[in-house]
Amino acid sequence: MPDAKMTTRRLAVHYGGKLALKEVDLDIPAGDVTALIGPSGCGKSTFLRCLNRMNDTVEGARVSGEVTLDGKPVYGPDGIDPVLLRARVGMVFQRPNPFPKSIYDNVAFGPRLHGLAAEGEEMDRVVRSGLERAGLWAEVKDRLHEKGTGISGGQQQRLCIARAIAIEPEVILMDEPCSALDPIATAKIEELIDELRENFTIVIVTHSMQQAARVSQFTAFFHLGQIIEVGATEQVFTAPRNELTQGYITGRFG
Amino acid sequence: MPHIVKSFDAELRRLEEGLARMGGLAETQLAAAIEALENRDSDLAARVMHDDSRVDAGESFINEQTVKVLALRAPVADDLRTVVAALKVSGEIERIADLAANAAKRSLVLNQLPPVAPMRSLIRLGRLALELVKDVLDSYLSHDAERALSLRERDQELDDVYSALFREILTYMMEDPRTITPCSHLMFIAKNLERIGDHATNIAELAYYRVTGKTVAEERTKKDVSSFIGADLS
Ligand SMILES: Nc1ncnc2c1ncn2[C@@H]1O[C@H](COP(=O)(O)OP(=O)(O)OP(=O)(O)O)[C@@H](O)[C@H]1O
Numbered sequence: 001m002p003d004a005k006m007t008t009r010r011l012a013v014h015y016g017g018k019l020a021l022k023e024v025d026l027d028i029p030a031g032d033v034t035a036l037i038g039p040s041g042c043g044k045s046t047f048l049r050c051l052n053r054m055n056d057t058v059e060g061a062r063v064s065g066e067v068t069l070d071g072k073p074v075y076g077p078d079g080i081d082p083v084l085l086r087a088r089v090g091m092v093f094q095r096p097n098p099f100p101k102s103i104y105d106n107v108a109f110g111p112r113l114h115g116l117a118a119e120g121e122e123m124d125r126v127v128r129s130g131l132e133r134a135g136l137w138a139e140v141k142d143r144l145h146e147k148g149t150g151i152s153g154g155q156q157q158r159l160c161i162a163r164a165i166a167i168e169p170e171v172i173l174m175d176e177p178c179s180a181l182d183p184i185a186t187a188k189i190e191e192l193i194d195e196l197r198e199n200f201t202i203v204i205v206t207h208s209m210q211q212a213a214r215v216s217q218f219t220a221f222f223h224l225g226q227i228i229e230v231g232a233t234e235q236v237f238t239a240p241r242n243e244l245t246q247g248y249i250t251g252r253f254g
Numbered sequence: 255m256p257h258i259v260k261s262f263d264a265e266l267r268r269l270e271e272g273l274a275r276m277g278g279l280a281e282t283q284l285a286a287a288i289e290a291l292e293n294r295d296s297d298l299a300a301r302v303m304h305d306d307s308r309v310d311a312g313e314s315f316i317n318e319q320t321v322k323v324l325a326l327r328a329p330v331a332d333d334l335r336t337v338v339a340a341l342k343v344s345g346e347i348e349r350i351a352d353l354a355a356n357a358a359k360r361s362l363v364l365n366q367l368p369p370v371a372p373m374r375s376l377i378r379l380g381r382l383a384l385e386l387v388k389d390v391l392d393s394y395l396s397h398d399a400e401r402a403l404s405l406r407e408r409d410q411e412l413d414d415v416y417s418a419l420f421r422e423i424l425t426y427m428m429e430d431p432r433t434i435t436p437c438s439h440l441m442f443i444a445k446n447l448e449r450i451g452d453h454a455t456n457i458a459e460l461a462y463y464r465v466t467g468k469t470v471a472e473e474r475t476k477k478d479v480s481s482f483i484g485a486d487l488s
């Protein structure tokens with residue numbers, strides 16, 4: 001395994017009295033795509049949200065255990081400031097959720113919030129670079145001041161990715177980013193994920209086994225709040241070690 | 255455990271049944287080729303040659319079925335290994351049947367010539383090859399990885415018998431030059447039978463891979479005396 005960008009140790013999450021994640025240990029390798037797969041309700045989103053403390057805002061959620069980013073604790077008294085953490089660990093959601101603002105303002109949102117660029121030429125460059133890296137520039141360069149909600153679903157999702165990468169995060173979390181997209185828009189996002197891997201560490205939750213196989217280098221299989229198997233994607237999809245993994249990915253239960 | 259999508263199970267079963275049919279056919283072909291040699295039965299030999307196309311048809315069926323499953327089901331894990339192994343095993347079976355048909359073809363020529371003594375040993379080699387093919391196909395179809403692995407030993411035995419037979423035939427040819435023509439046909443047939451053992455071994459390795467997901471890393475050490483003698487018939 002290459003160097004871990006993030007790690008979790010005995011990471012557990014309760015929602016009220018219900019244990020949703022049971023002592024999960026996982027290393028997320030730097031500069032690779034890690035796919036989280038598993039049946040609905042097994043805790044993938046819960047796990048993902050722990051990585052940038054999104055669970056803090058979920059009512060009744062209680063997180064225990066350790067999470068590190070570059071070896072530094074994410075939770076606890078010595079934890080990274082959550083606002084800074086979310087700048088370093090960005091998130092893309094299942095449904096494209098651009099703000100009801102212009103395309104330009106959507107991408108400029110994060111840099112403005114974190115004071116990363118001055119208005120004017122500098123911000124123009126940041127916006128352009130974000131849109132370019134999200135593979136959207138050519139399609140929207142003449143309509144930067146139209147509403148971000150007025151473009152197609154696939155374009156909106158790439159806009160959300162542009163928004164996420166404009167603040168130069170180190171890790172990007174994606175929760176089923178393609179589930180609302182057609183195969184072409186999906187292919188564009190997958191291609192984008194492959195390109196982004198050069199500069200970012202990516203964790204993606206997906207229900208498509210083929211997508212996990214196509215985009216990731218490592219795959220972790222979750223089941224009932226636990227990690228059952230984690231390994232190189234090729235190994236997991238050709239010769240999984242665990243019966244449950246095999247049953248799930250081959251469509252024998254789920 | 256069955257798949258949630260039942261038609262997928264049905265497709266995989268069709269693949270397995272196709273292989274079983276093809277394997278059974280190849281066994282019959284090989285048994286008949288040996289019988290034709292033993293009894294100098296040219297009619298039987300001709301039938302073996304004719305029926306080879308049935309094995310080819312079996313291979314085409316597996317090819318089409320495999321492509322279909324790959325395209326429509328995108329199989330992974332043990333399903334993927336089953337499909338890929340089926341494709342390769344059908345190729346191995348086709349080669350086995352091909353070599354059996356070739357032996358039958360040579361028996362037609364042999365039947366025009368006076369019998370030669372090493373034929374008895376050749377028949378013995380043929381029976382060994384046939385047994386190995388049967389057992390290997392059994393282990394493949396019954397998902398018995400351990401048995402498949404152990405059968406690789408038997409190919410070594412076959413190679414040893416082949417090497418001994420090779421020397422025997424050579425001795426005959428040297429003692430009586432009039433036997434050179436039938437004996438050289440015997441040699442080619444022996445080589446065919448030895449190769450059948452190699453294809454059977456490949457099937458055993460695929461059986462192991464299909465079940466375990468692991469390849470048989472250890473290289474087989476081949477003690478094939480003929481290449482030392484310098485008369486390589488391949
Ligand atoms: N806000 C919440 N309050 C209470 N329970 C929750 C909450 N969010 C999730 N859960 C429960 O925690 C468990 C894990 O949910 P989670 O959303 O992490 O699953 P998932 O693997 O992402 O599923 P899916 O594939 O359907 O998105 C489930 O049993 C779910 O019902």
Ligand SMILES: [Mg+2]
Binds near residue numbers: 045046175
């Ligand atoms: Mg989820």
